[in-house]
Amino acid sequence: MSALQPVRGTRDLLPDESRRHRRVVETARKTAELYGYEEVATPIFEFTEVFKRTLGDTSDIVTKEMYTFEDRGGEQLTLRPEATAGIMRALISGGLAQHLPLKFFCAGAMFRYERPQKGRYRQFHQIDIELLGVPEPLGDVEVIAVGAHILEALGVLGKTTLELNTLGDAESRATYRAALVDYLGKHLDKLSPESRARLERNPLRVLDSKDEADRRIVAAAPVFFDYLNESSRAFFDKVTRRLSALGIAYRLNPRIVRGLDYYCHTVFEFTTDELGAQGAVIAGGRYDGLAETMGGAPTASVGWAGGIERLAMLADEMRETLRPIAVIPVGEAAESAALVLARDLRHRGIAVELGFHGNLSRRMRRANKVNARIAVLLGDNELGRKVASLRDLDTGVQSEVALDSLVDRLAAER
Ligand code: ATP
Ligand code: MG
Numbered sequence: 001m002s003a004l005q006p007v008r009g010t011r012d013l014l015p016d017e018s019r020r021h022r023r024v025v026e027t028a029r030k031t032a033e034l035y036g037y038e039e040v041a042t043p044i045f046e047f048t049e050v051f052k053r054t055l056g057d058t059s060d061i062v063t064k065e066m067y068t069f070e071d072r073g074g075e076q077l078t079l080r081p082e083a084t085a086g087i088m089r090a091l092i093s094g095g096l097a098q099h100l101p102l103k104f105f106c107a108g109a110m111f112r113y114e115r116p117q118k119g120r121y122r123q124f125h126q127i128d129i130e131l132l133g134v135p136e137p138l139g140d141v142e143v144i145a146v147g148a149h150i151l152e153a154l155g156v157l158g159k160t161t162l163e164l165n166t167l168g169d170a171e172s173r174a175t176y177r178a179a180l181v182d183y184l185g186k187h188l189d190k191l192s193p194e195s196r197a198r199l200e201r202n203p204l205r206v207l208d209s210k211d212e213a214d215r216r217i218v219a220a221a222p223v224f225f226d227y228l229n230e231s232s233r234a235f236f237d238k239v240t241r242r243l244s245a246l247g248i249a250y251r252l253n254p255r256i257v258r259g260l261d262y263y264c265h266t267v268f269e270f271t272t273d274e275l276g277a278q279g280a281v282i283a284g285g286r287y288d289g290l291a292e293t294m295g296g297a298p299t300a301s302v303g304w305a306g307g308i309e310r311l312a313m314l315a316d317e318m319r320e321t322l323r324p325i326a327v328i329p330v331g332e333a334a335e336s337a338a339l340v341l342a343r344d345l346r347h348r349g350i351a352v353e354l355g356f357h358g359n360l361s362r363r364m365r366r367a368n369k370v371n372a373r374i375a376v377l378l379g380d381n382e383l384g385r386k387v388a389s390l391r392d393l394d395t396g397v398q399s400e401v402a403l404d405s406l407v408d409r410l411a412a413e414r
Contacts, residue, residue, distance in 0.1 A: 009114070009122025020312040021125060024154065025107045028127040028306070031150045032105040035142065037129060040104045042086035048076040053294055054085040054262060058202040065112040067122075079111035083128040083305060084287070085294075091132060092296035100133030100299065107308070119278030125308035129284075135300035137238040140266040140286055141246070143302050147270060147282045148248050150306070156314045160270045160281060162249065164240070165256040166224060167204075167264050167285075168232035176227035177203055187217045204257045223254040232265065239266050262287040266302070275310055282306035324351040325410055326367030326393075330360055330379035338378050341388075341406065348411045368393060374410065 006012060013021060029039060048068050055062045067079040080086055083106055091097060107127045114120055129146055131139050144162065151157040167173055181203050188196065192211040199206060207218055228236065243250055250268075258267045267285035275281075284304025291299035325345060329338035342352040353370045355363045360377075367375045377389040388406055391398045401409055 007122070009116035011121060011123075017312070020315065021308050024308050024311045024315065025127060027153045028107065028150045029105060031153050032103075032129060032146055034149075035103065035146050037103040037105040037131075037146065040087065040090070040106050041108065042080075042083070042090050042106070044109065045077045045079050046086055046089060048078040050089050050294075051078050051081060051085050054088065054290055055081075056202070056262065058198070058205070061112065065114055067111045067113060081110055081112045083108070083110070083126060084130060084290070084303060087128075087130050087132075088290055088294055088296070088299075088301075091291065091299065092294055097133075097297055097299065102130075102132040104128075104130045104132070106130075117278070119275050119307070119310050119313065121309065126305045127308060127311075128303065128305045130301060130303035132301045133299055134302065135288065137235050137266075138242065139300070139302045140239045141242040143284065143304055144243065144266075144268060145246055145248060147284075147304055147306070151270060151282070151311075154311060154315045156272075156281075156311070159274055159314055160272045161251055162243075162268060162270055163253040163256050164243075164250040164266070164268045165253055166228065166232065166236040166239075166266055167257065168224065168228045168236075169264060170289075172224075172228045172232045173204075173264070175229075176222070176224055179222045179227060180204070180206075183221050184217070190217060207255050207257045218255065225252075225254065235265055258283065258285055262290040262293065264288050268304070270306075272310075272314055274314060278307075278310060280307070281310045281314060322351055323371050323373040324353040326353045326355075326363070326370070326372035326375040328355065328360065328363045328367065328375055328377050330377055333380050334378040334383055337383055337403075341376065341378070344407050345410060348407060350410060374413070376406070376410075 051066060052062055061081045066081055069077055071077055087104055087106070096102060105128065108125065109123055110126050111123055113122060116122060129143055131143050148157060148162065151160055168176070181199065184191065184199055184203060184206060190213055191199070191206070192209065192214050195206045195209050195211065195214050206214065207221065209215065209218065240250070256267050256269055263285040265286040268283070269280045270282040271279040272281055273279060282304050286302040288298070288300045290301060291297065327338050327342045329335045338354060342354045345352050353367060353372055355366050358366065364375065372393055375391045375393055377391065382388055386403045387400045388403055389398055390401050
């Protein structure tokens with residue numbers, strides 16, 4: 001019966017979880033708008049090249065996580081594993097460079113072939129912030145500030161730590177890379193096979209290996225800060241000083257290198273220890289070289305992505321405040337009056353639960369189940385006298401209200 005199961009690593013978002021996701025997205029969107037970030041949406045699939053070229057041949061995503069397929073026309077396509085590449089593609093193919101700087105927000109589903117576990121899925125969702133065309137350290141500061149603001153608005157900032165590192169400019173990276181390769185080369189026999197392979201193709205990645213033996217070696221490895229040239233050091237200095245001016249706390253972590261090849265200067269993660277191994281809720285950095293790699297004009301850019309599933313898990317469950325009014329016709333004759341009342345209330349923006357079947361007590365049970373505030377009972381007797389019975393479901397107090405003032409009365413009680 002495997003065809004009737006959801007595909008491994010995918011999930012149905014039932015109402016409770018959908019609501020939590022929506023809250024994360026709406027909070028993020030509203031907050032981002034305060035900083036001038038406007039929502040965009042790029043396609044869910046792109047030519048495979050778009051991701052291969054941007055994420056780099058040695059990244060985990062490209063080597064083992066992409067959902068790639070050939071369509072009926074023979075095109076090689078990939079379901080997007082992240083948002084940045086598509087946005088950069090749009091910048092170039094849409095000729096948007098003339099409008100720089102640009103501030104984008106987007107949200108949506110991403111796809112990675114990973115081992116599913118709590119907080120890690122094959123179809124998951126991200127919110128995403130990109131600031132394009134700003135080379136100054138203030139750009140790094142702003143995107144981090146937007147992230148902190150969103151976490152605060154969600155009520156989870158206190159559960160997270162901002163971990164910060166710098167990868168410097170190309171020159172600093174080359175110097176550091178040489179020192180790192182030199183150091184790791186001396187411990188080759190103790191490195192995991194995976195790290196040994198990385199050492200040749202992308203030595204920085206060894207720094208974020210999760211292997212225990214690797215971690216012991218990495219602990220004593222040279223750190224980036226010591227290899228920064230003057231301008232890279234000044235850049236990072238400014239980022240940290242401005243963050244402090246904003247009261248945004250951070251912890252320097254030289255092991256944050258990010259998995260992708262395109263980062264430079266500031267890289268960061270907001271992490272938590274409340275979600276087990278899946279501790280990163282927001283991650284990002286500066287990627288000045290990316291647009292050029294894709295064939296566009298050089299475009300200094302910085303941004304981040306946040307995992308909606310992880311943010312939703314972290315956020316306290318907020319019971320939706322929208323409580324409906326239950327409209328309950330007693331007997332078939334009251335059905336039309338109930339329908340009309342429900343329509344009028346909904347047109348006034350009031351949510352209404354109108355049952356389809358069952359006797360009075362069954363409908364009352366249903367009203368309680370959907371957490372209704374008030375039940376409006378419409379019976380033949382009441383209708384004959386042009387009134388309805390209102391029962392406050394929290395206090396149990398019942399009263400009669402004239403039908404022609406009912407809608408105004410319920411609207412006022414909101
Ligand atoms: P991780 O180290 O957890 O694999 P990552 O570095 O691959 O994360 P990014 O590519 O930076 O993650 O994505 C940004 C955010 O998206 C992560 O911090 C995380 O919150 C979320 N995320 C990434 N992969 C998944 C996934 N498979 N399922 C759920 N959320 C994810
Ligand atoms: Mg990953």
